[in-house]
Amino acid sequence: MSDQYNTMKHVIAALVHNEAGVLARVAGMFAARGFNIDSLVVGRTEDPKLSRMTIVVSGDMAALDQVRKQLAKVVEVVKVVDYVGTDYVERDLMLVRIATPPETRREVIEVADLFRARVVDVGHQELTIEMSGTEEKIEAFIDLIQPYGIVELARTGVIAMARSEKAPGKTPRRRATSAANIPSGASEDNGIDPTQLPPG
């Protein structure tokens, strides 16, 4: 089975109680279970009692099933939504400072215009550009401006929201994941014979 099949990126949103310690509990759970987070964004929602965490995590289906279940187990987590396989909108926001001596400034602004990015600050040797979009779009922009010299770069990480229904009764279908029939990653071969290890 190819890695391409096994590993996929999941965008998971969790609505959590807006209380002290909830971020630590969720982040601690990820660390304790050995899940790798690509990004984690926390912000306020329409309900002052709730915050929204948007988590991007990569792994095979069995691992991601565990991520969702372990997240749902946290008492302060009210609701978990996994966006993979559904129609959803995702946005990442980036601020990037680029080295731009006067002779290349024009070119960089041109590239930024093509990506609908905005110049938010200008210095005599630098430009600061703001852009938002999907992760892929932002990665493409970074690739294009890399040769000019990136001085500083900051990204917020992905936030996501499901698309609304386009016709009455036609809700975008949400994928139901389950652990059944998914090969587990347990038989990982790391060249160590576990029978040779001490008690544990």
Place this chain on the structure above:
Amino acid sequence: MSTAKTNTGIDTTHPAATTDKYHGMNGAQVFHELMVEHNVEAMFGYPGGAILPVFDAIHETKQFKFILTRHEQGAGHMAEGYARVTGKPGVVLVTSGPGATNTVTPLQDANMDGTPLIVFCGQVATGAIGSDAFQEADVTGITRACTKWNVLVKNVHELPQRINEAFHIATTGRPGPVVVDLPKDVTGAMRINRPVCAAPQLPGYHIRELGTSDQLARAAEMINNARRPIIYAGQGVVLSHASELMREMAISGNIPVTTTLQGLGSFDESHPLSLHMLGMHGAAYANWAMQEADCIIAIGARFDDRITGNLATFGRSARKASAEGRGGIIHFDISPEQIGKNVPTDLGIEGDARKNLELLLPMIKHVERNEWIEQLAEWKRKYPFAFRPDDRPGHMKPQQVVQELYNQTQGEAVIGTGVGQHQMWAAQFYNFKNPQQWFTSGGLGTMGYGVPAAIGAKLGMMIEAEKHGKQDRIVVDIDGDGSFCMTAMEMVTAAQYGIPAKIMLLNNDFQGMVKQWQDLFYEERYSHTEMHNPDFVKLAEAMNCKGIRCTSTADLKEKMAEFIACDQPIVGEFVVEKHEHVWPMVPAGASLDDMKLGVVGELAEERG
């Protein structure tokens, strides 16, 4: 009036109902009032500066018996032992800082084994939090990873709600530990001066009680069609009081049952369908049966690595059957994250074991399965747990001591253990009949669990007998010298309160289980495993308990009778063979197929 519907479906416009019941009380009085409401009958703990207001409020309470332990870890394990035999949550009250951090081991123990444990601890006053005040510790931070839930109560007005939430979370779903951190000003200075919400507000906490009817029908079909089914029962069966239903299902479907270490007692081991315990030191026939079964029915068990061995080969025949579309692994569990966590499951059914079995039972058909039943009976006859007795003084076999205890108590005692070889021999040679007859530290493997847990369990038996007319049983901690020495001082607590817990100490002057691994895998290099022990009889007597010693099989009967008859806390030291190993054994990480039989295999061959 219109209600705003948010995407969570949570009603945020209607405030929760409030009550005026606690008006005028300070936090400590609210605490006592809530212990009355939850009918708490026993509490374990140790006072200190930050929790003094609460200790003052429970002074001379008639609601519960308070047990002053010698160490907060002891309080935690006593509460666990109490919870395991009574089915009620264990409650602990300790102070801030070191008082709270000393409960971390019991908290993680309860977290691993699904034991309902509620720890209330003091905290420095809210104004001093974060200032590195005397006996301050970030307890919610420290215990976040080892609790099901925890909370720092910063205002007395939220205290009733928080305490109710603590009890609710600890006792529902897969039970577990919770911590409620109580700053000194919240308990001592602040008074409730307005109506407060007391009901739990937990919109994110859902427990699913039942699987779907489709799932249950599919489970019945898989079980009825299976040629070689096996039930693999864990502590979930005990916790949900599903033992009786599981027994009916096993008999009606002619399905053999093996239990985990924590599931011991959920199925009567004298029944012909019993395959005893499975796993690393489980019965050979149970492990072989798991590998040969075409349908594994896991009920309230979590596929721990000590059960499965090498995951790649675990459940060999069931996986093959699954691939051929005729059998597989069915997993009943109350916590969805357990399903599919370690082993791919063909059918996961979320919910309470008892409620699901109630619906499943009528669909189970009686099937003869002669070949399967006969095969298992043959293995059982040939490869029982076994040892070679030794009558030389000082070489008494520990298994024989456990057998003698079993015989003289007719299998009716409530048994606990420490952690190590003695724990495995207790599991192998005491034949359990009833749920809640057994408490041990399984997941965390906490040495030192046995003594305090047995004291808590015995107190639980005494209270249940006195207040609820239940039968009082003797409680025996089968312990090892290493485990015993870790928490032995709690025998002083047993003596102070007249709790006649019995410690059956299998003394081999070694950390036996670690020595066994050093024998098998480290060429007998005993790196720091030899114990130079105190005189245990004198030690027991110094702690105001009775102490007796038995060094030879010649006195075993008589000494055991004396040990059992004693009506005060007692330490019975049984000096046993140093070089005995626990058999059979699945080496860590090996397949269940590669189990090493040791003396079990030798004796089978000799018998022919």
